[in-house]
Structure formats: structure tokens, C-alpha cells
Amino acid sequence: MTVLVDAETRVVVQGITGHQGTVHARAMREFGAQVVAGVTPGKGGSQVEGVPVFDSVREAVTKTGANASCIFVPAPYAKDALLEAVDAGVKLCVLVTEHIPFHDMLVMYPYARSKGVRIIGPNCPGIASPGKSKVGIIPNVVFRPGRVGVISRSGTLTYEIVSGIKDHGLGQSTCIGLGGDPIVGTTFVDALPLFENDPETDIMVMVGEIGGTAEEDAAEYIRAHFSKPVVAYIAGRSAPPGKRMGHAGAIISRGRGTAATKIAALERAGAKVARLPYEVPELVSELAARAARR
Amino acid sequence: MVKLPEGRGKELFRKYGVPVPSGVVVASAEEAERAVRAGTVPLPCVVKAQVLVGGRGKGGAVRFASTPEETRAAAAAILGSSFQGETVRAVLLEEKVAIARELYVSFALDRSLRVPILMTSARGGVEIESVGDTEIDRQPIDPFPGLVAYERRRAAQSLGLTGPLAGELDRLLGGLYRLFDREDAELVEVNPLAVVGDKLLALDAKVIIEDDAAFRHPEYAAVRDDRTPLEEIAREKDIAFVQLDGNIGVIANGAGLTMATLDVLKEFGGAPGVFLDLGGTDDPKKVSEAFLLMAQAKPKAVFLNIFGGVTRCDTVANGLVAALGSVPAAERFPLVARIRGNNEAEGIAILRAAGVTSVPDLRSSAQAVVAAAKEAR
Numbered sequence: 001m002t003v004l005v006d007a008e009t010r011v012v013v014q015g016i017t018g019h020q021g022t023v024h025a026r027a028m029r030e031f032g033a034q035v036v037a038g039v040t041p042g043k044g045g046s047q048v049e050g051v052p053v054f055d056s057v058r059e060a061v062t063k064t065g066a067n068a069s070c071i072f073v074p075a076p077y078a079k080d081a082l083l084e085a086v087d088a089g090v091k092l093c094v095l096v097t098e099h100i101p102f103h104d105m106l107v108m109y110p111y112a113r114s115k116g117v118r119i120i121g122p123n124c125p126g127i128a129s130p131g132k133s134k135v136g137i138i139p140n141v142v143f144r145p146g147r148v149g150v151i152s153r154s155g156t157l158t159y160e161i162v163s164g165i166k167d168h169g170l171g172q173s174t175c176i177g178l179g180g181d182p183i184v185g186t187t188f189v190d191a192l193p194l195f196e197n198d199p200e201t202d203i204m205v206m207v208g209e210i211g212g213t214a215e216e217d218a219a220e221y222i223r224a225h226f227s228k229p230v231v232a233y234i235a236g237r238s239a240p241p242g243k244r245m246g247h248a249g250a251i252i253s254r255g256r257g258t259a260a261t262k263i264a265a266l267e268r269a270g271a272k273v274a275r276l277p278y279e280v281p282e283l284v285s286e287l288a289a290r291a292a293r294r
Numbered sequence: 295m296v297k298l299p300e301g302r303g304k305e306l307f308r309k310y311g312v313p314v315p316s317g318v319v320v321a322s323a324e325e326a327e328r329a330v331r332a333g334t335v336p337l338p339c340v341v342k343a344q345v346l347v348g349g350r351g352k353g354g355a356v357r358f359a360s361t362p363e364e365t366r367a368a369a370a371a372i373l374g375s376s377f378q379g380e381t382v383r384a385v386l387l388e389e390k391v392a393i394a395r396e397l398y399v400s401f402a403l404d405r406s407l408r409v410p411i412l413m414t415s416a417r418g419g420v421e422i423e424s425v426g427d428t429e430i431d432r433q434p435i436d437p438f439p440g441l442v443a444y445e446r447r448r449a450a451q452s453l454g455l456t457g458p459l460a461g462e463l464d465r466l467l468g469g470l471y472r473l474f475d476r477e478d479a480e481l482v483e484v485n486p487l488a489v490v491g492d493k494l495l496a497l498d499a500k501v502i503i504e505d506d507a508a509f510r511h512p513e514y515a516a517v518r519d520d521r522t523p524l525e526e527i528a529r530e531k532d533i534a535f536v537q538l539d540g541n542i543g544v545i546a547n548g549a550g551l552t553m554a555t556l557d558v559l560k561e562f563g564g565a566p567g568v569f570l571d572l573g574g575t576d577d578p579k580k581v582s583e584a585f586l587l588m589a590q591a592k593p594k595a596v597f598l599n600i601f602g603g604v605t606r607c608d609t610v611a612n613g614l615v616a617a618l619g620s621v622p623a624a625e626r627f628p629l630v631a632r633i634r635g636n637n638e639a640e641g642i643a644i645l646r647a648a649g650v651t652s653v654p655d656l657r658s659s660a661q662a663v664v665a666a667a668k669e670a671r
Contacts, residue, residue: 019576020604076509098573101507102403103478106437109408125603139603139635154550155574156601159635163601180549182405182480209550212405235553238560239569244295246534246549246571248506249405254423276561277554278656 003149003174003194003201004092004118005033005068005133012037012060012090014081015072016048020096024072024137025049031134031143036064057081057088068092070126070135078122079104086117094135095121095185102248105183112185119185123247125155125177138162138175146171148284149195149228151188152207153178153214153249157235157277161207164281170288173201180209180247188218196226203287204228205280206271210236211250211257219265230271231283234259237275295480296503296514299344301386303499306477310469312484313462314496317388319344326369326387327362335387337361341368344384345377348421353377358390391495396486397453398422399467400500401435401474410435410474412467414449418486441471455489462494478507524591533570533584540565542667543593543627545584547572547605555599558656564664567593574604581613582620589621595667597660600633600641607633607641615648628666632659 011028015021016038026049029035037060038048044055054060057069069090073081078097085093093112100122112119120127126136130143137155142163148170152158158177165172176191178184188206195201204226208215215234222230237259239245241252252258263273272287274280298306301319308314318334320326329335343355350356355377357368369385376382396419404411412433417425431452435441446467450460466487474482483500503514521529528535534549538556542564546552552571559566568591572584588596600610610633631652633641642652653659 075506099506101478101504101510102480103475103504103507106409110436110438137604141635152550154548156546156548156603157550157554159601159603160551160554163634182403183408187406207550209553214406217406233554235550235557238556238566239553240536240538243536244534245536245553245569246573250549250553276558276656 002129002132003176003198005127005129005135007032007132009068009133009135010034010036010064010066011135012039012057012064012066012069013051013072014039014057014069014085016040016051016053017043018072021072022048024070025051027137027140028070028134031128031140032131033133033135037066057084057090061088061090066090068094068135070094070096072096075099075101079108082108082119083111086112086115091117092135093117093119094124094126095119095179096124096126096137097121098123100181102181102183105181109183109185120176121179121185123181124179124184125158127174127176129174130172136177138177142166143175144171147173147200147202148205149173149198149201149203150175150205150207151178151191151195152176153180153209153247154207154235158207161205161233161277161280164278165205165284168281168285170284173198180249182212182249187214189214189221192218192221192226196228202228202291203284204230205284206230206232208232208234208262209247209250210234210239210245210252210259211247213257215262216265219269219271222266222271223269229287231274231280231287232266232271233274233277233280234262295505296508296517297346298501298503298517299346299384300342300499301344301384302517303501304496306473306501307496307499310473312466312469312473312496313494314499315388315391317386319384319386320369321373321384323366323370323373326385327366329387330362330365336389338390339365340388340390341365341372342386342388343372343377343382344386345380345382347378347380350377355382391488391490393488393490395489397489398425398485399449399470399487400481400483400485401470401479402481404434407434409437412441412445412449414452416453422485435471440475441467458492459489459494466494477501478504478510480504524587528587531580531583532573533580533587534573535587536569537591538566538569540567541594542566542663543568543570543588543591543596544599545570545572545588545596546599547574547601551599551601555597558660559597559664562661562664564660564667567591572605572610576604576606576609578609578613578616581610582617585614585617586620589625592625593627594670595628595630595663597663598629598631598633599659600635602633602635602637602641606637607635608637608644611641611644615644618648628663628670630659630663630666632656
């Protein structure tokens with residue numbers, strides 16, 4: 001396994017009979033992921049895109065050996081879906097669902113952690129490792145196998161930047177969309193050690209945004225423990241305080257969470273911080289070229 | 295974000311056993327006078343504008359009265375006036391209490407620790423942002439098992455409360471934490487929390503209910519918030535829409551991409567006026583609605599920046615073209631589009647047929663829209 005997923009990852013899609021579940025189950029397969037099961041209570045025994053559907057995650061795990069779940073269940077039922085996956089023995093849960101109350105995450109996150117289960121998300125595009133597997137909704141077309149690791153709080157902005165890396169002739173080892181909510185199961189600090197220890201990642205790209213202190217925490221970790229070069233971009237330099245900018249977590253509240261403090265912290269930690277999104281692939285290619293000359 | 299007006303917050307405080315001064319919310323000067331004459335609110339009393347913005351004390355939106363006539367006059371002076379752009383539609387009448395000390399307590403979310411946090415400070419009555427870190431005690435509260443007795447004792451100690459006052463605080467914190475938990479609050483703040491004799495009284499109540507938990511709380515659906523009328527419509531349509539100071543409208547999909555687009559426009563000297571995040575959608579109607587909403591904000595130019603993932607480029611193009619037809623000629627504005635990703639070629643062809651060119655490069659498309667906005671001035 002490289003970072004969290006590999007060719008052996010066996011994916012169960014919770015909410016597979018819904019439109020998004022069906023579309024993305026197919027896209028994951030096309031990417032090369034092993035989508036082994038779907039779950040929709042009451043629809044057990046049917047099939048979606050040739051994938052067997054079960055009534056419960058436990059049944060799906062017992063009959064197919066699923067070990068990762070991709071959750072598309074609507075917000076009011078997402079907590080239940082996650083707890084069910086954890087109790088069924090799945091080890092990685094990608095919560096694509098948007099608008100899950102953080103009060104639910106206050107229960108879901110510690111519960112999953114106590115059982116040794118990793119959550120990615122909520123409100124996230126998931127994880128993809130080109131040539132290996134994908135659990136989530138990141139468009140297949142933006143990827144090509146390579147040695148750049150990507151972690152991001154955003155969705156489409158990640159696609160934009162990952163696609164730019166590809167346009168510069170480089171590829172990605174693993175890309176994780178961490179999600180735009182105030183509480184996420186995997187933060188930058190949780191994800192960075194996985195890439196530090198990943199022999200397939202040479203350069204790290206980190207895409208943050210205003211709100212919270214996840215980027216400042218990451219800067220502290222990078223300064224003390226991270227040996228690979230980091231290129232960062234922080235979205236929302238021009239965002240006004242007190243306004244929620246699309247993501248539940250993207251808000252400057254009480255003077256905290258501005259782009260300026262995040263950029264300063266990352267620069268102090270030795271990261272190269274791009275002013276604008278299209279500078280990220282440019283900085284990455286410079287680093288890659290320099291490494292190649294050595 | 296559902297910010298509750300003070301009166302509504304205090305109703306919740308009463309429900310959860312958090313002591314508040316006796317008071318009543320009224321909407322007219324006559325009602326105010328009647329309330330004090332009937333003894334519902336004892337004299338002397340405080341008359342407070344029910345607005346969501348802060349700084350009411352300095353702005354003349356809090357007044358004192360010792361007679362029914364003064365109460366009426368104070369209410370008449372405040373009601374209908376505009377306070378930082380917000381019209382005062384109601385006032386809260388409350389008994390005036392003899393304050394010995396002003397303290398601060400709140401429950402909020404600590405995003406890094408991923409648990410609620412209890413903040414206490416002996417320096418209440420001022421904005422907490424102006425209080426130094428060393429004067430604020432912060433206790434992370436593990437949701438399992440929730441707020442426990444020793445944490446409440448430490449809070450009392452940090453506030454210098456002993457004896458019966460420590461007991462009062464213990465009960466009060468228990469109530470506030472239950473409120474935070476059960477009402478799905480993102481902030482419950484009491485500032486000031488007043489020491490009045492051997493009692494504690496919450497003189498103000500700031501309660502913000504989490505938007506995403508609205509499905510569990512239909513009772514807050516009608517609460518007016520500090521959104522603009524267009525922001526309110528957008529909210530009903532599940533479109534993230536924020537009005538800013540500039541004149542360029544930005545329509546993008548995904549919060550990060552929309553923010554990044556704003557940053558790029560600013561870099562080239564543009565002034566973003568609307569942040570519109572379409573989110574993930576495969577419904578051209580939603581795209582049309584979003585576009586017409588944008589038109590109502592009267593931008594000088596609009597930048598459409600789409601990366602097709604969940605949202606397909608042709609869906610966006612179809613929605614956009616349908617909406618273009620219903621914008622009256624006089625209200626049209628220059629439009630610069632940049633669409634890539636899923637079904638890119640189809641999307642670009644649909645736009646081209648409607649006379650809209652898609653510029654693939656972010657730099658040049660941003661420069662084009664900034665130039666268009668300047669020309670339109």
C-alpha cells in the first residue's frame with residue numbers, strides 16, 4: 001500500500017442506487033478501483049453496473065471482503081451510514097456527503113478513531129492513486145501516475161491544480177481531498193506523515209483555504225518532521241471576514257483563519273507558497289527539474 | 295449560520311435553566327409602556343434594540359428608563375431606526391440589575407482538536423477579541439462523556455467564583471452545554487455574565503445555530519439573519535452566494551475554485567462583487583437560476599469559471615444559454631467564460647453557438663473580464 005489505497009483496496013459504495021452513487025461507482029471502476037459491493041437498505045439482491053447490492057454493510061463485508069467504503073448517503077442519514085461501516089469492520093471511510101452537521105462529526109470522528117478506522121471527509125472528493133485505486137469522485141481525466149503527492153481542502157480547485165500538474169508533464173502519486181467542513185476525519189497533519197513515509201512521493205502539494213488553523217498546524221508539522229519539498233496555495237486571500245465562502249469551514253471568524261497568517265506560517269516552515277493557483281504546477285515543475293539535474 | 299436575536303437566545307437560556315433578567319420583547323412603544331405599567335418588567339429598566347450586529351451600547355441602541363413614560367420614549371427612539379444598516383423592528387425590555395462584576399463564558403467548536411471548547415474570562419463586558427490570551431481560560435470538552443464536574447470547578451476558579459456563586463456557575467454551565475449540544479449550536483456565548491449579589495445573570499445571549507443541522511430544527515426556519523435579500527433567495531435555492539464590495543460577478547463550481555477565482559481577479563486589479571458557488575449540480579435549471587440571481591446583483595461583468603467534475607460542462611452551458619435569453623437587453627453584461635473538465639468540448643460548442651467564447655487560460659480570461667468591467671464603467 002502506498003497512501004491508504006492500492007490495487008488491493010476493495011470498495012463498497014454506500015448509497016450506490018442513488019444517481020451519484022451509480023455514476024461514481026462506474027467512474028471508480030474505470031479508474032481501476034475494485035468496486036466489489038454496493039449497499040442500499042431495502043435494495044439488497046439487486047445489481048448496479050454489475051456490482052452486487054446488499055441491505056447492510058456487514059453483509060457486503062462478509063460476502064465480498066470489502067475494506068473501504070465510499071459514502072454518498074444524504075446528510076441526515078450519513079452518521080448512521082458511517083457508524084454502520086465502522087461496526088462492519090471497514091478500515092477506510094470516504095464521506096463524500098456535504099452538509100453533515102458538525103455535531104454529528106463530534107460523535108463520528110472519535111468513534112471511528114476508537115475502532116482504528118480512518119475517515120476522509122466529509123464534504124470531500126476522496127482519494128485517488130493513479131494506476132492503483134480511487135475511492136471518491138475526483139474526475140479520472142486529471143490524473144497520470146507520477147511522484148507528486150497532493151492534499152487539499154477543496155474539490156474543483158484540486159482538480160484544477162492536479163490537472164495543471166499533468167499539463168506540465170508530471171503525474172501524481174496519491175491525491176487526497178480532505179473536505180471543506182469545520183471538522184474533518186483527516187487533516188493536513190494527519191495526512192502529511194503518510195506522504196513522508198511514502199517512497200512513491202517526492203514533492204508535496206498542499207492546497208488550503210481560509211478558516212480554522214489546519215494550515216498553521218501543518219506548517220508546524222512540516223517545520224519539525226517533513227523532509228520533502230512542499231508547494232502550497234491558500235485560497236481566499238480576498239475573502240472578507242465573517243462571511244462563509246461556500247464551504248462550511250471557510251470563514252474568517254474573530255480575526256482567525258485569514259490567508260495571511262497561513263501563508264506566513266507555511267513560508268516560515270520552508271514551503272514555497274504560490275500566490276495564485278496556476279503558479280502551483282509551475283513551482284512543482286521547477287522543483288522536479290532541479291531534482292532531476294542533481 | 296442562524297444567528298438568533300438576543301430575545302430568542304434568552305428564551306433558550308430559560309428553557310435550559312440559564313438565569314436571565316426578567317424581560318419581554320415588544321414591537322411598539324405602546325406595548326413597551328404597557329409592559330412596565332403591568333409590572334411584566336420592573337422599573338428601572340433597560341431598552342435594547344433587537345439587532346444582530348454588535349456594539350449596541352456605543353451606538354445608542356441600548357437605553358435606560360425609570361418611568362413608564364421614559365420607557366415609551368426610549369422604545370420610540372430606537373424602534374424603526376437604522377443601526378449599522380439594520381432596521382430595528384423589536385426591542386427587549388429588561389429589569390436593570392445592580393452589577394457587581396462582569397464575566398465571560400462561551401461554548402464553541404475547536405476545529406483543530408475536533409471537540410467543543412469552553413472559554414471563560416474574568417474580563418466580561420468587552421469584546422472577547424480584545425481580551426489577551428493569558429486572561430482567557432480554554433478547556434477542551436470531550437463529547438464523551440460531555441462537560442463534567444471538575445471542568446465546571448476549574449471554570450469557577452478561573453472566574454474567581456466561590457461559595458454559592460460557584461454553585462450557580464456549575465448549574466449555568468451545565469445548562470449552556472446541554473443547549474450547545476441539543477440545539478446544534480456552533481456558538482453559545484454569555485457576555486456579560488453578571489454577578490448580582492449572590493446570583494449570576496446572563497445579561498446578553500449570543501446563540502448561533504449550525505446551518506447544516508437545520509433539518510433537525512424547523513423552529514429556526516423563520517429566523518431572519520444578516521443576509522442581503524439576494525443572499526436569502528440564494529440560500530433557499532441551495533446556492534452559495536456572497537455579496538462583496540466590487541463590481542465583477544464570479545460564478546464557479548466549488549468553494550475553493552470560486553475563492554481562487556476571486557484571488558486571481560484581485561491580482562489583476564479587478565474588484566469581485568459577487569461570489570457564487572454553483573456547487574455540484576447536474577440540473578441546467580439550477581445553473582439558469584444562479585445566473586439570473588447574478589443578473590439581479592447588477593454586475594459590470596461576469597466571469598464563469600467551471601471545472602467539470604460532478605457538474606458537467608454541457609449542463610452548465612445549457613443552463614447559461616437558457617438564462618441569457620431571459621435577461622433583458624438593457625441589463626446584459628459582458629461575460630467571459632472558462633470551462634474545462636467533463637464534457638468540455640460539448641460545453642464549449644453550446645456556448646459558442648450562443649456567442650460566448652471560452653478562454654482556456656485562467657490568466658488571460660481573468661484579465662479579459664477585468665478589462666470588460668473597467669470599460670463598462
